[in-house]
Amino acid sequence: EVQLVESGGGLVQPGGSLRLSCAASGFTFSSYAMSWVRQAPGKGLEWVSAISGSGGSTYYADSVKGRFTISRDNSKNTLYLQMNSLRAEDTAVYYCAKEVWSDPLGYFDYWGQGTLVTVSS
Amino acid sequence: NFMLTQPHSVSESPGKTVTISCTGSSGSIASNYVQWYQQRPGSAPTTVIYEDNQRPSGVPDRFSGSIDSSSNSASLTISGLKTEDEADYYCQSYDSSTPYVFGTGTKVTVL
Numbered sequence: 001e002v003q004l005v006e007s008g009g010g011l012v013q014p015g016g017s018l019r020l021s022c023a024a025s026g027f028t029f030s031s032y033a034m035s036w037v038r039q040a041p042g043k044g045l046e047w048v049s050a051i052s053g054s055g056g057s058t059y060y061a062d063s064v065k066g067r068f069t070i071s072r073d074n075s076k077n078t079l080y081l082q083m084n085s086l087r088a089e090d091t092a093v094y095y096c097a098k099e100v101w102s103d104p105l106g107y108f109d110y111w112g113q114g115t116l117v118t119v120s121s
Numbered sequence: 122n123f124m125l126t127q128p129h130s131v132s133e134s135p136g137k138t139v140t141i142s143c144t145g146s147s148g149s150i151a152s153n154y155v156q157w158y159q160q161r162p163g164s165a166p167t168t169v170i171y172e173d174n175q176r177p178s179g180v181p182d183r184f185s186g187s188i189d190s191s192s193n194s195a196s197l198t199i200s201g202l203k204t205e206d207e208a209d210y211y212c213q214s215y216d217s218s219t220p221y222v223f224g225t226g227t228k229v230t231v232l
Binding site: 038044045046047050059061062078095100102105106107109111112113114 | 154156158160162165166167170171174177209211213215219220221222223224226227
């Protein structure tokens with residue numbers, strides 16, 4: 001059974017940093033691209049960042065480019081999102097999502113339950 | 122930037138049929154696959170249609186997807202509406218600069 005479990009969310013002040021983790025199980029982690037998708041309170045889904053299965057290619061939405069860094073440790077079956085220079089508009093539930101291919105070319109077949117990030121003073 | 126626009130909300134009675142549109146802002150929506158996700162309140166999204174019209178195992182055949190090139194739009198049709206279908210639905214595709222583009226989302230209410 002595929003499982004994606006996010007952690008690391010919480011309350012952080014504007015300008016602060018936070019690192020999210022997503023522990024994966026039930027599939028060959030290194031064979032699939034992974035993404036972070038966020039959802040602000042009462043709003044729609046917004047893709048944030050993606051990484052290829054090997055970790056060699058990364059992709060970012062313009063809204064987070066230069067502030068967020070995606071990475072993965074295939075030996076630990078874990079996906080990360082380092083978030084720096086956080087802003088109030090980064091407040092959202094952050095979901096970890098599994099791609100159906102080794103590169104971000106298609107769609108998501110599994111999602112985690114999400115972790116809430118609140119940026120506020 | 123490529124955008125996908127959906128109606129804000131649709132509502133219908135149990136047993137009826139609803140269709141949700143997803144219109145591309147530029148280019149041809151038929152050039153790239155479209156997916157549809159269902160998100161029930163308080164839950165993570167799940168896939169109900171992938172690659173325009175394919176259903177994952179476990180998704181009932183009441184859900185179907187299609188593409189209309191003339192209107193540059195994709196559609197999700199839910200027939201035989203059930204109360205459990207009440208949820209937000211998002212289309213998703215991609216373009217040359219962004220690997221994933223989500224639609225604006227549609228709230229389906231079963232009256």
